Amino acid sequence: MLKKVGLVAVLAALVSVVVATTAWGSGKPRVLAAATASVKCGTKVTIGVAYPATGAVAAAGANQWDWALTAKKLWNKSHHLKINLVPGDTKLDTDASFNIAVAHTFASNGSMLAVTGPAGSQENQDANPIYKGAGLASVSGSATRIFLTRATPGNPLELPHGYFFRTVPNDGEQGDAVAKFIHGTLKAKHVYIIDDGTSYSTGLADQVQADLKKDGLNPGRNHTTTAVVDYSSLITAIPNNTQVVYIPWQVAGNAQAFYQQSHAAGKKYKVFGSDGTDVPGTFEPKGVGYVSGFPVDFSNPTVKAFSKAHSGPETFGIPTYTAVWVNARAIQMACTAGHGKTTRTAVRKDIPKVKLTKAQSLLGFAVQFLKKNKGAWQGYGDMGGAASFGIYHVTSSGAYVRVG
Amino acid sequence: MHFLVFNVIDNIRSLGWSGAFQLLRNGVVLGSLYALIALGYTLVYGILKLLNFAQGDVFMVGAFLGYGVLTAFGGALNPEIGLVPLILLMFAAAMVGSGVLGVSIERFAYRPLRNAPRIAPLISALGVAFFLENSAQLLTGGYVYSYDALELGGKNGNLGPLESPVFSVAGNPVTVVQVFVVATAVGLMVGLMLLVSRTRFGKAMRATAFDREAASMMGIDTDRVISYTFFIASMLAGAAGVMFGLYIGTTFFFMGFLAGLKAFTAAVVGGIGSIPGAVLGGLLVGICESFAIGYVGGQWSDIVVFGILILFMFVRPTGLLGSRAIQKV
Numbered sequence: 001m002l003k004k005v006g007l008v009a010v011l012a013a014l015v016s017v018v019v020a021t022t023a024w025g026s027g028k029p030r031v032l033a034a035a036t037a038s039v040k041c042g043t044k045v046t047i048g049v050a051y052p053a054t055g056a057v058a059a060a061g062a063n064q065w066d067w068a069l070t071a072k073k074l075w076n077k078s079h080h081l082k083i084n085l086v087p088g089d090t091k092l093d094t095d096a097s098f099n100i101a102v103a104h105t106f107a108s109n110g111s112m113l114a115v116t117g118p119a120g121s122q123e124n125q126d127a128n129p130i131y132k133g134a135g136l137a138s139v140s141g142s143a144t145r146i147f148l149t150r151a152t153p154g155n156p157l158e159l160p161h162g163y164f165f166r167t168v169p170n171d172g173e174q175g176d177a178v179a180k181f182i183h184g185t186l187k188a189k190h191v192y193i194i195d196d197g198t199s200y201s202t203g204l205a206d207q208v209q210a211d212l213k214k215d216g217l218n219p220g221r222n223h224t225t226t227a228v229v230d231y232s233s234l235i236t237a238i239p240n241n242t243q244v245v246y247i248p249w250q251v252a253g254n255a256q257a258f259y260q261q262s263h264a265a266g267k268k269y270k271v272f273g274s275d276g277t278d279v280p281g282t283f284e285p286k287g288v289g290y291v292s293g294f295p296v297d298f299s300n301p302t303v304k305a306f307s308k309a310h311s312g313p314e315t316f317g318i319p320t321y322t323a324v325w326v327n328a329r330a331i332q333m334a335c336t337a338g339h340g341k342t343t344r345t346a347v348r349k350d351i352p353k354v355k356l357t358k359a360q361s362l363l364g365f366a367v368q369f370l371k372k373n374k375g376a377w378q379g380y381g382d383m384g385g386a387a388s389f390g391i392y393h394v395t396s397s398g399a400y401v402r403v404g
Numbered sequence: 405m406h407f408l409v410f411n412v413i414d415n416i417r418s419l420g421w422s423g424a425f426q427l428l429r430n431g432v433v434l435g436s437l438y439a440l441i442a443l444g445y446t447l448v449y450g451i452l453k454l455l456n457f458a459q460g461d462v463f464m465v466g467a468f469l470g471y472g473v474l475t476a477f478g479g480a481l482n483p484e485i486g487l488v489p490l491i492l493l494m495f496a497a498a499m500v501g502s503g504v505l506g507v508s509i510e511r512f513a514y515r516p517l518r519n520a521p522r523i524a525p526l527i528s529a530l531g532v533a534f535f536l537e538n539s540a541q542l543l544t545g546g547y548v549y550s551y552d553a554l555e556l557g558g559k560n561g562n563l564g565p566l567e568s569p570v571f572s573v574a575g576n577p578v579t580v581v582q583v584f585v586v587a588t589a590v591g592l593m594v595g596l597m598l599l600v601s602r603t604r605f606g607k608a609m610r611a612t613a614f615d616r617e618a619a620s621m622m623g624i625d626t627d628r629v630i631s632y633t634f635f636i637a638s639m640l641a642g643a644a645g646v647m648f649g650l651y652i653g654t655t656f657f658f659m660g661f662l663a664g665l666k667a668f669t670a671a672v673v674g675g676i677g678s679i680p681g682a683v684l685g686g687l688l689v690g691i692c693e694s695f696a697i698g699y700v701g702g703q704w705s706d707i708v709v710f711g712i713l714i715l716f717m718f719v720r721p722t723g724l725l726g727s728r729a730i731q732k733v
Binding site: 056058061062194222225227230232234236237239252253260263264266282 | 423427431538567652653656657693695698699705
């Protein structure tokens with residue numbers, strides 16, 4: 001009996017020594033190893049795409065994935081170095097554990113050189129330490145909260161420079177454009193704002209509310225969720241003198257349901273959506289609607305081909321297309337410099353060097369990342385240059401016409 | 405907390421009686437939809453003591469079946485047949501389709517577990533719910549589909565006849581579709597009560613619910629009775645799905661999840677196993693949710709609804725119209 005106990009004790013001690021030795025050597029050096037591990041570029045490289053494939057905003061995620069696939073198809077057609085996209089379902093804001101699991105999966109994928117996404121601002125904040133630890137930079141096509149690139153009083157720490165980039169203008173830019181239009185062009189005095197509970201929506205709603213308050217207005221505020229589609233009581237709560245209802249929602253179909261139910265209830269206010277609802281053919285507040293969105297050139301052959309293939313010009317995912325293109329370009333630059341081999345660190349350092357023309361980005365403006373703060377809300381990782389949001393009026397036939 | 409209370413008082417004052425009526429109207433209509441789904445929960449629980457968590461997703465499937473018929477006949481903006489036959493076809497497809505789905509679920513997911521511990525069919529029910537939800541998401545791409553019901557039958561983008569007012573109270577219209585939803589829920593409840601209390605089949609259902617083994621020994625084909633019960637319960641959910649599409653105007657893969665949970669709350673609040681209780685519970689949940697949104701804020705609706713569930717579990721666990729069951733030991 002004593003012999004057995006002794007044997008077990010010795011074995012346990014040996015195991016502990018092995019584990020301790022491994023652990024001693026597996027802290028920073030292992031992290032650094034992932035970032036600096038040499039990856040053969042060969043003819044195909046891997047980019048991860050973190051997006052909400054399922055969950056309440058799966059429709060928006062599907063659009064992002066469709067655009068990512070479009071980017072892959074076009075890139076592979078015109079480049080010797082092909083890209084392979086690996087999807088990761090984060091479920092956006094449903095449960096942070098999915099996003100974290102995707103981050104770990106990507107981080108541990110030795111062949112992965114860059115990440116597109118995640119979609120949500122909170123997701124980026126949660127996953128960034130994991131990506132940073134693995135030497136990966138993420139380029140998001142839809143995370144718009146200002147604090148990700150520029151510290152704000154409520155969020156003093158932006159994400160570490162060089163590990164987060166975005167191919168979408170942030171809430172400050174969109175919110176500013178929207179507030180200016182509502183107050184300056186529409187001359188509305190009574191505004192009501194409803195967010196859908198997602199971090200995207202809440203951030204944008206907060207920004208527009210703050211900007212309108214600076215203009216001397218006192219907008220009403222309410223909330224809903226992406227799972228709710230009966231807005232009858234929410235509509236009842238809107239004061240009768242409301243002139244504009246701003247709904248920066250993630251799901252265009254929900255925004256359309258809100259407009260239809262408002263119309264049925266005899267309400268006369270204008271319905272103003274955001275880039276999340278910028279889906280011609282789905283969000284159609286005919287004659288009484290406005291939408292802020294990217295100044296996309298709908299006559300662009302790529303946009304036209306996408307519209308034809310998907311029965312409509314869904315533009316929400318275009319920045320994801322741009323993000324994939326940025327990642328692919330950075331990997332190509334790094335592979336060329338490394339003569340057929342590269343590391344995550346090298347790719348990450350090449351991302352800020354990527355420049356896309358207006359035609360290449362599809363966004364309606366050129367893409368070039370900032371390396372320092374600019375203006376009131378832009379910071380490292382934001383797009384510089386003439387990044388802007390267009391304001392579109394939805395005509396009585398459902399067409400989107402740019403008015404701002 | 406003070407801020408919240410002042411906010412609520414302010415909202416009550418600013419909305420006034422007109423707003424209060426609108427919230428009551430909205431709540432009754434929404435509650436009627438919950439009641440239809442809750443009737444299904446209560447039927448199945450009554451006969452099998454099983455909480456069929458897939459009921460909400462059967463409701464979702466019903467909504468999509470109705471949408472399928474609508475688009476097959478040209479859609480709301482250009483229907484190829486008259487409004488009444490179109491709506492009847494939508495209901496027929498949704499109710500029969502959902503009924504068949506319900507029977508299939510019972511046959512393959514619950515029947516094999518009939519003699520297993522109670523937790524097994526419950527877990528199976530949850531599995532079926534997730535299966536249906538994710539299947540729908542894959543098939544539909546996760547998009548929100550618009551019934552465009554508000555313009556159904558209308559011309560040149562104007563509101564259709566479903567949105568015509570039937571009567572008004574203090575200037576607030578009650579529309580055709582709103583009356584239709586409430587009347588259908590009440591009508592189906594009465595029909596169900598008559599079926600259970602006045603028909604041979606209803607007697608067989610009650611016997612099976614009371615003691616399945618004894619009922620079987622008395623010559624009742626309990627498997628068939630249970631299948632028919634699932635068919636009826638799922639038909640009700642399918643009907644609710646189409647009415648939801650006609651009233652709210654949309655359908656999407658995720659709609660069954662929250663609706664199912666709230667309908668379950670309604671069934672419990674009303675007294676699980678009680679048919680009038682399910683309707684009463686549905687109306688109560690719908691009205692409370694509506695007033696919570698209107699007076700407190702949209703983010704409070706789920707807190708209020710599920711808070712009611714917890715409250716009833718503490719104060720009256722048998723629900724409003726449920727009865728205490730005496731168990732022989």
